[in-house]
Amino acid sequence: MSPTAGHAQYDQETEVTQGDDGRWHGHLSPRWNIGENPNGGYLLACALNAMARSVDHPDPLTVTTHFLRPGSPDAPFDVDVQVLRSGRSVSTVRATLAQQDKVRVEMLATFGDLEQNAGIDTELDPRPTYTLPPPPDCPLRSGQTQGLHLPIMDRLEVRLNPDHARAGESEDAVISGWIQFADGRAPDSLSLAMFADAFPPSLLTRLGVIGWVPTLELTVQVRRRPAPGWIQAEFHTADLQGGRMIESGMLWDQAGHLVAQSRQLGLVMRRDN
Amino acid sequence: MSPTAGHAQYDQETEVTQGDDGRWHGHLSPRWNIGENPNGGYLLACALNAMARSVDHPDPLTVTTHFLRPGSPDAPFDVDVQVLRSGRSVSTVRATLAQQDKVRVEMLATFGDLEQNAGIDTELDPRPTYTLPPPPDCPLRSGQTQGLHLPIMDRLEVRLNPDHARAGESEDAVISGWIQFADGRAPDSLSLAMFADAFPPSLLTRLGVIGWVPTLELTVQVRRRPAPGWIQAEFHTADLQGGRMIESGMLWDQAGHLVAQSRQLGLVMRRDN
Numbered sequence: 233m234s235p236t237a238g239h240a241q242y243d244q245e246t247e248v249t250q251g252d253d254g255r256w257h258g259h260l261s262p263r264w265n266i267g268e269n270p271n272g273g274y275l276l277a278c279a280l281n282a283m284a285r286s287v288d289h290p291d292p293l294t295v296t297t298h299f300l301r302p303g304s305p306d307a308p309f310d311v312d313v314q315v316l317r318s319g320r321s322v323s324t325v326r327a328t329l330a331q332q333d334k335v336r337v338e339m340l341a342t343f344g345d346l347e348q349n350a351g352i353d354t355e356l357d358p359r360p361t362y363t364l365p366p367p368p369d370c371p372l373r374s375g376q377t378q379g380l381h382l383p384i385m386d387r388l389e390v391r392l393n394p395d396h397a398r399a400g401e402s403e404d405a406v407i408s409g410w411i412q413f414a415d416g417r418a419p420d421s422l423s424l425a426m427f428a429d430a431f432p433p434s435l436l437t438r439l440g441v442i443g444w445v446p447t448l449e450l451t452v453q454v455r456r457r458p459a460p461g462w463i464q465a466e467f468h469t470a471d472l473q474g475g476r477m478i479e480s481g482m483l484w485d486q487a488g489h490l491v492a493q494s495r496q497l498g499l500v501m502r503r504d505n
Numbered sequence: 506m507s508p509t510a511g512h513a514q515y516d517q518e519t520e521v522t523q524g525d526d527g528r529w530h531g532h533l534s535p536r537w538n539i540g541e542n543p544n545g546g547y548l549l550a551c552a553l554n555a556m557a558r559s560v561d562h563p564d565p566l567t568v569t570t571h572f573l574r575p576g577s578p579d580a581p582f583d584v585d586v587q588v589l590r591s592g593r594s595v596s597t598v599r600a601t602l603a604q605q606d607k608v609r610v611e612m613l614a615t616f617g618d619l620e621q622n623a624g625i626d627t628e629l630d631p632r633p634t635y636t637l638p639p640p641p642d643c644p645l646r647s648g649q650t651q652g653l654h655l656p657i658m659d660r661l662e663v664r665l666n667p668d669h670a671r672a673g674e675s676e677d678a679v680i681s682g683w684i685q686f687a688d689g690r691a692p693d694s695l696s697l698a699m700f701a702d703a704f705p706p707s708l709l710t711r712l713g714v715i716g717w718v719p720t721l722e723l724t725v726q727v728r729r730r731p732a733p734g735w736i737q738a739e740f741h742t743a744d745l746q747g748g749r750m751i752e753s754g755m756l757w758d759q760a761g762h763l764v765a766q767s768r769q770l771g772l773v774m775r776r777d778n
Contacts, residue, residue, distance in 0.1 A: 338613060475624025477629075
Protein backbone atom coordinates (compact mmCIF):
# COMPACT_ATOMS: atom_id res chain seq x y z
CA MET A 233 0.00 0.00 0.00
CA SER A 234 1.47 3.36 -0.97
CA PRO A 235 0.88 6.03 1.64
CA THR A 236 -1.37 8.95 0.78
CA ALA A 237 0.51 12.23 0.40
CA GLY A 238 0.19 14.96 3.01
CA HIS A 239 -0.42 15.04 6.73
CA ALA A 240 -4.08 14.25 7.04
CA GLN A 241 -4.66 10.60 6.14
CA TYR A 242 -6.64 10.03 9.32
CA ASP A 243 -8.78 13.12 8.79
CA GLN A 244 -9.51 12.20 5.17
CA GLU A 245 -10.26 8.59 5.99
CA THR A 246 -12.63 9.32 8.88
CA GLU A 247 -14.40 12.15 7.07
CA VAL A 248 -18.18 12.36 7.40
CA THR A 249 -20.71 14.61 5.66
CA GLN A 250 -24.23 15.28 6.85
CA GLY A 251 -27.19 14.51 4.60
CA ASP A 252 -30.42 16.47 4.41
CA ASP A 253 -32.04 14.00 6.81
CA GLY A 254 -29.41 14.75 9.49
CA ARG A 255 -27.62 11.42 9.01
CA TRP A 256 -23.85 11.35 8.59
CA HIS A 257 -22.25 9.50 5.69
CA GLY A 258 -18.71 8.31 4.97
CA HIS A 259 -16.65 5.57 3.36
CA LEU A 260 -14.50 3.05 5.25
CA SER A 261 -10.98 2.90 3.87
CA PRO A 262 -9.32 -0.55 3.67
CA ARG A 263 -6.07 1.06 4.88
CA TRP A 264 -7.10 0.64 8.53
CA ASN A 265 -7.70 -3.10 8.20
CA ILE A 266 -6.53 -5.88 10.47
CA GLY A 267 -6.61 -8.72 7.94
CA GLU A 268 -9.92 -8.58 6.09
CA ASN A 269 -11.76 -6.36 8.61
CA PRO A 270 -11.48 -2.70 9.54
CA ASN A 271 -9.89 -2.18 12.96
CA GLY A 272 -12.54 -1.58 15.61
CA GLY A 273 -10.84 1.63 16.72
CA TYR A 274 -11.14 2.96 13.18
CA LEU A 275 -14.91 2.32 13.11
CA LEU A 276 -15.09 4.08 16.48
CA ALA A 277 -13.10 7.05 15.13
CA CYS A 278 -15.46 7.50 12.18
CA ALA A 279 -18.56 7.49 14.39
CA LEU A 280 -16.90 9.66 17.04
CA ASN A 281 -16.16 12.23 14.36
CA ALA A 282 -19.88 12.45 13.54
CA MET A 283 -20.69 12.72 17.27
CA ALA A 284 -18.14 15.51 17.80
CA ARG A 285 -19.61 17.51 14.95
CA SER A 286 -23.09 17.20 16.50
CA VAL A 287 -22.26 18.80 19.87
CA ASP A 288 -20.88 22.14 21.04
CA HIS A 289 -18.31 20.78 23.50
CA PRO A 290 -14.89 20.05 22.00
CA ASP A 291 -13.59 17.00 23.90
CA PRO A 292 -14.91 13.49 24.46
CA LEU A 293 -14.72 12.90 28.24
CA THR A 294 -15.91 9.30 28.13
CA VAL A 295 -16.67 7.12 25.11
CA THR A 296 -18.21 3.65 25.26
CA THR A 297 -18.31 1.53 22.10
CA HIS A 298 -20.04 -1.82 21.65
CA PHE A 299 -18.82 -3.80 18.65
CA LEU A 300 -21.84 -5.68 17.29
CA ARG A 301 -20.55 -6.85 13.92
CA PRO A 302 -17.31 -6.42 11.94
CA GLY A 303 -17.23 -3.52 9.49
CA SER A 304 -17.06 -4.03 5.72
CA PRO A 305 -13.89 -2.43 4.29
CA ASP A 306 -13.88 -0.13 1.27
CA ALA A 307 -17.64 0.40 1.63
CA PRO A 308 -19.92 3.28 2.63
CA PHE A 309 -21.28 3.73 6.15
CA ASP A 310 -23.99 5.81 7.83
CA VAL A 311 -24.00 7.23 11.34
CA ASP A 312 -27.17 8.20 13.18
CA VAL A 313 -26.39 10.62 15.98
CA GLN A 314 -28.80 11.56 18.77
CA VAL A 315 -27.96 14.32 21.24
CA LEU A 316 -29.57 13.14 24.48
CA ARG A 317 -28.81 16.24 26.50
CA SER A 318 -26.94 19.40 25.68
CA GLY A 319 -26.00 21.09 28.94
CA ARG A 320 -23.85 24.01 29.95
CA SER A 321 -20.80 21.95 30.92
CA VAL A 322 -21.35 18.61 29.15
CA SER A 323 -23.32 17.05 26.29
CA THR A 324 -24.36 13.42 26.15
CA VAL A 325 -24.77 11.81 22.76
CA ARG A 326 -25.32 8.39 21.22
CA ALA A 327 -24.46 7.08 17.77
CA THR A 328 -25.14 4.04 15.64
CA LEU A 329 -22.77 3.22 12.77
CA ALA A 330 -24.40 0.97 10.17
CA GLN A 331 -23.45 -0.51 6.82
CA GLN A 332 -26.02 -2.08 4.52
CA ASP A 333 -28.59 -1.32 7.26
CA LYS A 334 -26.79 -3.57 9.76
CA VAL A 335 -25.53 -2.00 12.98
CA ARG A 336 -21.76 -2.40 13.28
CA VAL A 337 -20.99 -0.26 16.33
CA GLU A 338 -23.15 1.44 18.94
CA MET A 339 -21.67 4.26 21.00
CA LEU A 340 -22.53 6.40 24.00
CA ALA A 341 -20.36 9.39 24.91
CA THR A 342 -20.23 12.51 27.02
CA PHE A 343 -18.40 15.55 25.67
CA GLY A 344 -17.08 18.52 27.63
CA ASP A 345 -14.16 20.94 27.68
CA LEU A 346 -10.96 19.46 29.10
CA GLU A 347 -9.41 22.92 29.43
CA GLN A 348 -12.09 23.93 31.94
CA ASN A 349 -11.74 22.90 35.57
CA ALA A 350 -14.93 21.15 36.71
CA GLY A 351 -14.27 20.85 40.47
CA ILE A 352 -11.47 20.88 43.04
CA ASP A 353 -7.89 21.89 42.23
CA THR A 354 -6.00 18.90 43.65
CA GLU A 355 -4.35 16.84 40.90
CA LEU A 356 -3.40 13.16 40.89
CA ASP A 357 -1.57 12.22 37.73
CA PRO A 358 -0.30 8.62 37.84
CA ARG A 359 2.98 7.65 36.17
CA PRO A 360 3.67 4.51 34.14
CA THR A 361 4.41 1.35 36.12
CA TYR A 362 7.01 -0.04 33.72
CA THR A 363 10.18 1.50 32.31
CA LEU A 364 9.88 2.10 28.58
CA PRO A 365 12.99 2.71 26.42
CA PRO A 366 12.82 5.67 23.99
CA PRO A 367 11.04 5.02 20.66
CA PRO A 368 14.20 4.23 18.59
CA ASP A 369 14.99 1.40 21.05
CA CYS A 370 11.53 -0.16 20.76
CA PRO A 371 10.83 -2.43 17.77
CA LEU A 372 8.04 -1.48 15.37
CA ARG A 373 4.83 -3.48 15.56
CA SER A 374 4.92 -5.61 12.44
CA GLY A 375 2.46 -5.26 9.58
CA GLN A 376 2.22 -9.06 9.51
CA THR A 377 1.04 -11.29 12.35
CA GLN A 378 -0.05 -14.92 12.38
CA GLY A 379 -0.39 -14.83 8.58
CA LEU A 380 -2.55 -11.68 8.71
CA HIS A 381 -1.66 -8.48 6.87
CA LEU A 382 -2.14 -5.35 9.00
CA PRO A 383 -2.49 -2.34 6.66
CA ILE A 384 -3.29 -0.21 9.72
CA MET A 385 0.41 -0.41 10.64
CA ASP A 386 1.10 1.86 7.64
CA ARG A 387 -1.21 4.44 9.24
CA LEU A 388 -0.09 4.11 12.86
CA GLU A 389 3.48 3.74 14.06
CA VAL A 390 3.37 1.44 17.09
CA ARG A 391 6.63 0.65 18.89
CA LEU A 392 6.63 -2.06 21.55
CA ASN A 393 8.65 -2.28 24.75
CA PRO A 394 11.30 -4.96 23.99
CA ASP A 395 10.72 -6.34 27.50
CA HIS A 396 7.04 -6.90 26.68
CA ALA A 397 7.11 -7.58 22.96
CA ARG A 398 7.81 -11.32 23.09
CA ALA A 399 4.92 -13.73 23.31
CA GLY A 400 4.63 -15.68 26.52
CA GLU A 401 7.83 -14.46 28.20
CA SER A 402 6.39 -12.26 30.91
CA GLU A 403 5.00 -13.19 34.30
CA ASP A 404 2.63 -10.21 34.13
CA ALA A 405 0.13 -9.87 31.29
CA VAL A 406 1.35 -6.41 30.31
CA ILE A 407 2.31 -4.68 27.09
CA SER A 408 3.64 -1.16 26.73
CA GLY A 409 4.95 1.00 23.95
CA TRP A 410 4.68 4.15 21.90
CA ILE A 411 2.14 5.20 19.28
CA GLN A 412 1.84 8.07 16.82
CA PHE A 413 0.26 8.75 13.45
CA ALA A 414 2.66 7.49 10.76
CA ASP A 415 2.25 10.71 8.76
CA GLY A 416 3.15 12.98 11.66
CA ARG A 417 -0.35 14.28 12.42
CA ALA A 418 -0.53 15.45 16.04
CA PRO A 419 -2.68 13.44 18.48
CA ASP A 420 -5.81 15.12 19.84
CA SER A 421 -8.56 14.31 22.31
CA LEU A 422 -10.60 12.65 19.54
CA SER A 423 -7.89 10.23 18.37
CA LEU A 424 -6.94 8.75 21.76
CA ALA A 425 -9.82 6.24 21.86
CA MET A 426 -8.64 4.84 18.53
CA PHE A 427 -5.03 4.69 19.82
CA ALA A 428 -6.24 2.64 22.78
CA ASP A 429 -7.35 -0.12 20.39
CA ALA A 430 -4.15 -0.36 18.29
CA PHE A 431 -1.84 -2.46 20.48
CA PRO A 432 -1.55 -6.27 20.54
CA PRO A 433 -3.47 -7.88 23.42
CA SER A 434 -1.46 -7.77 26.63
CA LEU A 435 -2.37 -11.41 27.36
CA LEU A 436 -0.01 -12.34 24.52
CA THR A 437 2.95 -11.60 26.78
CA ARG A 438 1.78 -14.09 29.36
CA LEU A 439 -0.10 -16.76 27.41
CA GLY A 440 1.93 -16.72 24.20
CA VAL A 441 0.37 -16.48 20.78
CA ILE A 442 -3.38 -16.51 21.13
CA GLY A 443 -5.69 -16.58 18.20
CA TRP A 444 -8.26 -13.91 18.17
CA VAL A 445 -9.35 -11.36 20.74
CA PRO A 446 -12.59 -9.75 19.57
CA THR A 447 -13.59 -6.73 21.65
CA LEU A 448 -17.19 -6.69 22.82
CA GLU A 449 -17.01 -3.31 24.54
CA LEU A 450 -14.39 -0.59 24.94
CA THR A 451 -14.69 2.44 27.21
CA VAL A 452 -12.13 5.23 27.02
CA GLN A 453 -12.02 8.22 29.35
CA VAL A 454 -10.03 11.12 27.94
CA ARG A 455 -8.29 13.02 30.73
CA ARG A 456 -6.37 15.81 29.04
CA ARG A 457 -5.68 17.16 25.55
CA PRO A 458 -2.39 15.54 24.52
CA ALA A 459 0.76 17.52 23.79
CA PRO A 460 2.17 17.01 20.27
CA GLY A 461 4.46 14.00 19.82
CA TRP A 462 4.49 10.36 20.85
CA ILE A 463 1.85 8.81 23.08
CA GLN A 464 3.11 6.29 25.63
CA ALA A 465 0.75 3.43 26.45
CA GLU A 466 0.55 0.60 28.97
CA PHE A 467 -2.07 -2.18 28.98
CA HIS A 468 -2.55 -4.98 31.46
CA THR A 469 -4.87 -7.91 31.96
CA ALA A 470 -5.27 -9.52 35.38
CA ASP A 471 -8.81 -10.86 34.90
CA LEU A 472 -9.65 -13.71 32.52
CA GLN A 473 -12.69 -15.83 33.33
CA GLY A 474 -14.79 -18.05 31.10
CA GLY A 475 -12.81 -16.96 28.04
CA ARG A 476 -13.62 -13.29 28.68
CA MET A 477 -10.91 -10.81 29.66
CA ILE A 478 -10.83 -7.29 31.06
CA GLU A 479 -7.88 -5.29 29.75
CA SER A 480 -7.13 -1.88 31.26
CA GLY A 481 -4.89 0.73 29.68
CA MET A 482 -3.36 4.12 30.34
CA LEU A 483 -2.00 6.61 27.81
CA TRP A 484 0.44 9.46 28.51
CA ASP A 485 1.55 12.30 26.27
CA GLN A 486 5.12 13.40 25.57
CA ALA A 487 4.93 15.90 28.44
CA GLY A 488 4.36 12.96 30.81
CA HIS A 489 0.72 13.65 31.65
CA LEU A 490 -1.92 10.93 31.72
CA VAL A 491 -4.20 11.70 28.78
CA ALA A 492 -6.56 8.70 28.70
CA GLN A 493 -7.62 5.55 30.48
CA SER A 494 -9.19 2.61 28.69
CA ARG A 495 -10.90 -0.63 29.60
CA GLN A 496 -12.24 -3.32 27.33
CA LEU A 497 -14.21 -6.53 27.62
CA GLY A 498 -12.89 -9.01 25.05
CA LEU A 499 -13.19 -12.67 24.20
CA VAL A 500 -9.98 -14.71 24.12
CA MET A 501 -10.22 -17.40 21.46
CA ARG A 502 -7.68 -20.04 20.43
CA ARG A 503 -6.43 -19.59 16.90
CA ASP A 504 -8.49 -22.53 15.61
CA ASN A 505 -11.77 -21.23 17.10
CA MET B 506 -38.35 4.46 57.84
CA SER B 507 -39.82 1.08 58.74
CA PRO B 508 -38.46 -1.74 56.62
CA THR B 509 -40.81 -3.56 54.26
CA ALA B 510 -41.59 -7.11 55.39
CA GLY B 511 -40.14 -10.07 53.57
CA HIS B 512 -37.00 -10.70 51.58
CA ALA B 513 -37.65 -8.85 48.36
CA GLN B 514 -37.49 -5.10 49.02
CA TYR B 515 -35.10 -4.60 46.12
CA ASP B 516 -37.22 -6.67 43.76
CA GLN B 517 -40.41 -4.83 44.72
CA GLU B 518 -38.77 -1.41 44.52
CA THR B 519 -37.17 -1.97 41.09
CA GLU B 520 -40.25 -3.64 39.62
CA VAL B 521 -41.24 -2.71 36.07
CA THR B 522 -44.30 -3.63 34.02
CA GLN B 523 -44.58 -3.39 30.26
CA GLY B 524 -47.27 -1.26 28.67
CA ASP B 525 -49.10 -2.01 25.42
CA ASP B 526 -46.69 0.26 23.57
CA GLY B 527 -43.69 -1.83 24.71
CA ARG B 528 -42.51 0.79 27.19
CA TRP B 529 -41.67 -0.24 30.75
CA HIS B 530 -43.16 1.59 33.72
CA GLY B 531 -42.32 1.71 37.41
CA HIS B 532 -42.22 3.94 40.48
CA LEU B 533 -39.05 5.20 42.19
CA SER B 534 -39.11 4.52 45.92
CA PRO B 535 -37.68 7.24 48.22
CA ARG B 536 -36.09 4.45 50.30
CA TRP B 537 -33.02 4.40 48.04
CA ASN B 538 -32.31 8.11 48.41
CA ILE B 539 -29.04 9.83 49.16
CA GLY B 540 -30.41 13.01 50.69
CA GLU B 541 -33.18 14.33 48.44
CA ASN B 542 -32.22 12.32 45.33
CA PRO B 543 -32.45 8.65 44.43
CA ASN B 544 -29.05 6.95 44.40
CA GLY B 545 -27.72 6.64 40.84
CA GLY B 546 -27.19 2.92 41.25
CA TYR B 547 -30.88 2.54 42.09
CA LEU B 548 -31.94 4.33 38.88
CA LEU B 549 -29.52 2.05 37.03
CA ALA B 550 -31.03 -1.05 38.69
CA CYS B 551 -34.56 -0.10 37.65
CA ALA B 552 -33.58 0.43 34.01
CA LEU B 553 -31.35 -2.68 34.00
CA ASN B 554 -34.32 -4.71 35.16
CA ALA B 555 -36.30 -3.58 32.11
CA MET B 556 -33.31 -4.37 29.87
CA ALA B 557 -32.90 -7.86 31.34
CA ARG B 558 -36.55 -8.64 30.72
CA SER B 559 -36.17 -7.59 27.06
CA VAL B 560 -33.39 -10.04 26.13
CA ASP B 561 -32.97 -13.83 26.20
CA HIS B 562 -29.52 -13.90 27.82
CA PRO B 563 -29.53 -13.98 31.64
CA ASP B 564 -26.48 -11.97 32.70
CA PRO B 565 -25.27 -8.42 32.03
CA LEU B 566 -21.66 -8.74 30.85
CA THR B 567 -21.00 -5.01 30.59
CA VAL B 568 -23.25 -2.11 31.56
CA THR B 569 -22.52 1.55 30.87
CA THR B 570 -24.70 4.21 32.47
CA HIS B 571 -24.61 7.95 31.83
CA PHE B 572 -26.29 10.05 34.52
CA LEU B 573 -27.87 13.01 32.75
CA ARG B 574 -30.10 14.42 35.49
CA PRO B 575 -30.98 13.41 39.06
CA GLY B 576 -34.06 11.24 39.48
CA SER B 577 -37.22 12.43 41.22
CA PRO B 578 -37.99 10.28 44.28
CA ASP B 579 -41.41 8.79 44.97
CA ALA B 580 -42.46 9.40 41.37
CA PRO B 581 -43.20 7.25 38.32
CA PHE B 582 -40.63 6.51 35.62
CA ASP B 583 -40.64 5.09 32.09
CA VAL B 584 -37.94 3.01 30.41
CA ASP B 585 -37.63 2.74 26.64
CA VAL B 586 -35.62 -0.36 25.73
CA GLN B 587 -34.20 -1.05 22.27
CA VAL B 588 -32.58 -4.39 21.48
CA LEU B 589 -29.83 -3.48 19.00
CA ARG B 590 -28.75 -7.03 18.22
CA SER B 591 -29.89 -10.35 19.55
CA GLY B 592 -27.19 -12.92 18.73
CA ARG B 593 -26.52 -16.52 19.64
CA SER B 594 -24.05 -15.77 22.42
CA VAL B 595 -24.75 -12.13 23.33
CA SER B 596 -27.45 -9.46 23.04
CA THR B 597 -26.76 -5.74 22.94
CA VAL B 598 -29.40 -3.40 24.25
CA ARG B 599 -29.89 0.27 25.12
CA ALA B 600 -32.29 1.94 27.49
CA THR B 601 -33.46 5.42 28.39
CA LEU B 602 -35.01 6.04 31.81
CA ALA B 603 -37.15 9.19 31.84
CA GLN B 604 -39.38 10.97 34.33
CA GLN B 605 -41.76 13.73 33.26
CA ASP B 606 -40.37 13.26 29.73
CA LYS B 607 -36.86 14.24 30.84
CA VAL B 608 -34.06 11.70 30.36
CA ARG B 609 -32.47 10.81 33.71
CA VAL B 610 -30.15 7.95 32.74
CA GLU B 611 -29.06 6.51 29.41
CA MET B 612 -27.63 2.98 29.33
CA LEU B 613 -25.90 0.64 26.92
CA ALA B 614 -25.32 -3.01 27.87
CA THR B 615 -24.37 -6.39 26.48
CA PHE B 616 -25.96 -9.49 28.00
CA GLY B 617 -24.72 -13.08 27.78
CA ASP B 618 -24.51 -16.24 29.85
CA LEU B 619 -21.74 -16.17 32.46
CA GLU B 620 -22.05 -19.92 32.99
CA GLN B 621 -20.98 -20.57 29.39
CA ASN B 622 -17.29 -20.48 28.49
CA ALA B 623 -16.74 -18.12 25.56
CA GLY B 624 -13.06 -18.84 24.75
CA ILE B 625 -9.88 -20.31 26.23
CA ASP B 626 -9.80 -22.19 29.54
CA THR B 627 -6.99 -20.33 31.30
CA GLU B 628 -8.27 -18.35 34.31
CA LEU B 629 -6.81 -15.26 35.93
CA ASP B 630 -8.76 -14.28 39.03
CA PRO B 631 -7.12 -11.37 40.88
CA ARG B 632 -7.27 -11.15 44.67
CA PRO B 633 -7.89 -8.03 46.75
CA THR B 634 -4.88 -5.76 47.30
CA TYR B 635 -5.75 -4.77 50.88
CA THR B 636 -6.48 -6.88 53.94
CA LEU B 637 -10.10 -6.55 55.01
CA PRO B 638 -11.24 -7.62 58.50
CA PRO B 639 -14.39 -9.80 58.67
CA PRO B 640 -17.74 -7.92 58.54
CA PRO B 641 -18.34 -7.75 62.33
CA ASP B 642 -15.01 -5.92 62.68
CA CYS B 643 -15.86 -3.31 60.04
CA PRO B 644 -18.06 -0.36 61.08
CA LEU B 645 -21.38 0.16 59.33
CA ARG B 646 -21.62 2.97 56.82
CA SER B 647 -23.71 5.58 58.56
CA GLY B 648 -27.16 6.63 57.42
CA GLN B 649 -26.11 10.24 58.05
CA THR B 650 -23.25 12.04 56.35
CA GLN B 651 -22.42 15.76 56.14
CA GLY B 652 -25.95 16.55 57.31
CA LEU B 653 -27.52 14.32 54.65
CA HIS B 654 -29.90 11.47 55.49
CA LEU B 655 -29.13 8.27 53.56
CA PRO B 656 -32.28 6.12 53.53
CA ILE B 657 -30.46 3.73 51.15
CA MET B 658 -28.40 2.57 54.15
CA ASP B 659 -31.58 0.89 55.45
CA ARG B 660 -31.69 -1.12 52.22
CA LEU B 661 -27.99 -1.93 51.87
CA GLU B 662 -25.66 -2.97 54.67
CA VAL B 663 -22.26 -1.44 53.86
CA ARG B 664 -19.36 -2.13 56.22
CA LEU B 665 -16.13 -0.18 55.77
CA ASN B 666 -12.56 -1.29 56.35
CA PRO B 667 -11.55 0.53 59.58
CA ASP B 668 -8.15 1.22 57.98
CA HIS B 669 -9.88 3.08 55.14
CA ALA B 670 -12.98 4.47 56.80
CA ARG B 671 -11.45 7.67 58.18
CA ALA B 672 -11.42 10.76 56.03
CA GLY B 673 -8.03 11.98 54.92
CA GLU B 674 -5.91 9.48 56.88
CA SER B 675 -4.64 7.33 54.04
CA GLU B 676 -1.75 7.91 51.65
CA ASP B 677 -3.60 5.93 48.97
CA ALA B 678 -7.03 7.00 47.78
CA VAL B 679 -8.62 3.63 48.51
CA ILE B 680 -11.72 2.42 50.26
CA SER B 681 -12.72 -1.18 50.85
CA GLY B 682 -15.47 -3.00 52.65
CA TRP B 683 -18.39 -5.39 52.55
CA ILE B 684 -21.88 -5.03 51.09
CA GLN B 685 -25.09 -7.04 51.19
CA PHE B 686 -28.82 -6.45 50.96
CA ALA B 687 -30.06 -5.49 54.42
CA ASP B 688 -33.00 -7.92 54.16
CA GLY B 689 -30.81 -10.93 53.33
CA ARG B 690 -31.67 -11.17 49.62
CA ALA B 691 -28.83 -12.95 47.78
CA PRO B 692 -26.72 -10.94 45.34
CA ASP B 693 -27.04 -11.80 41.65
CA SER B 694 -25.44 -10.71 38.40
CA LEU B 695 -28.05 -7.96 38.01
CA SER B 696 -27.47 -6.31 41.41
CA LEU B 697 -23.66 -5.97 41.24
CA ALA B 698 -23.71 -2.77 39.16
CA MET B 699 -25.87 -1.12 41.82
CA PHE B 700 -23.53 -2.40 44.58
CA ALA B 701 -20.62 -0.75 42.75
CA ASP B 702 -22.24 2.66 43.30
CA ALA B 703 -23.03 2.33 47.04
CA PHE B 704 -19.68 3.08 48.70
CA PRO B 705 -18.32 6.49 49.74
CA PRO B 706 -15.85 7.96 47.22
CA SER B 707 -12.36 6.55 47.74
CA LEU B 708 -10.87 10.05 47.42
CA LEU B 709 -12.37 10.77 50.84
CA THR B 710 -9.64 8.67 52.44
CA ARG B 711 -6.92 10.80 50.91
CA LEU B 712 -8.42 14.27 50.57
CA GLY B 713 -10.66 14.28 53.63
CA VAL B 714 -14.28 15.28 53.54
CA ILE B 715 -15.16 16.42 50.05
CA GLY B 716 -18.48 17.85 49.17
CA TRP B 717 -20.16 16.19 46.31
CA VAL B 718 -19.02 13.62 43.76
CA PRO B 719 -21.61 13.39 40.99
CA THR B 720 -21.02 10.46 38.65
CA LEU B 721 -21.13 11.31 34.95
CA GLU B 722 -20.58 7.76 33.72
CA LEU B 723 -20.26 4.34 35.32
CA THR B 724 -19.28 1.15 33.50
CA VAL B 725 -19.51 -2.20 35.28
CA GLN B 726 -18.32 -5.49 33.82
CA VAL B 727 -19.87 -8.51 35.53
CA ARG B 728 -17.41 -11.40 35.58
CA ARG B 729 -19.20 -14.22 37.38
CA ARG B 730 -22.52 -14.95 39.09
CA PRO B 731 -21.89 -14.26 42.77
CA ALA B 732 -22.14 -16.92 45.45
CA PRO B 733 -24.70 -16.14 48.21
CA GLY B 734 -23.41 -13.99 51.06
CA TRP B 735 -21.33 -10.88 51.47
CA ILE B 736 -19.70 -9.08 48.55
CA GLN B 737 -16.23 -7.68 49.22
CA ALA B 738 -15.35 -4.47 47.39
CA GLU B 739 -12.27 -2.32 46.82
CA PHE B 740 -12.22 1.08 45.08
CA HIS B 741 -9.27 3.29 44.28
CA THR B 742 -8.65 6.62 42.62
CA ALA B 743 -5.22 7.50 41.26
CA ASP B 744 -6.33 9.94 38.58
CA LEU B 745 -7.84 13.36 39.37
CA GLN B 746 -7.41 16.10 36.79
CA GLY B 747 -9.38 19.30 36.27
CA GLY B 748 -11.83 18.33 39.01
CA ARG B 749 -12.67 15.03 37.25
CA MET B 750 -11.72 11.68 38.76
CA ILE B 751 -11.55 8.12 37.51
CA GLU B 752 -12.41 5.61 40.25
CA SER B 753 -11.89 1.90 39.59
CA GLY B 754 -13.41 -0.88 41.64
CA MET B 755 -13.39 -4.64 42.06
CA LEU B 756 -16.02 -6.84 43.73
CA TRP B 757 -15.50 -10.38 45.01
CA ASP B 758 -18.05 -12.88 46.29
CA GLN B 759 -17.89 -14.86 49.52
CA ALA B 760 -16.16 -17.73 47.68
CA GLY B 761 -13.31 -15.33 46.88
CA HIS B 762 -13.93 -15.02 43.14
CA LEU B 763 -13.83 -11.69 41.34
CA VAL B 764 -17.44 -11.06 40.30
CA ALA B 765 -17.32 -7.52 38.85
CA GLN B 766 -15.07 -4.65 37.88
CA SER B 767 -16.26 -1.06 37.80
CA ARG B 768 -14.96 2.28 36.62
CA GLN B 769 -16.58 5.68 36.88
CA LEU B 770 -15.94 9.21 35.71
CA GLY B 771 -17.02 11.63 38.41
CA LEU B 772 -16.73 15.28 39.26
CA VAL B 773 -15.15 16.18 42.59
CA MET B 774 -16.76 19.33 43.98
CA ARG B 775 -16.05 21.19 47.22
CA ARG B 776 -18.93 21.15 49.63
CA ASP B 777 -19.83 24.75 48.90
CA ASN B 778 -19.97 24.23 45.11
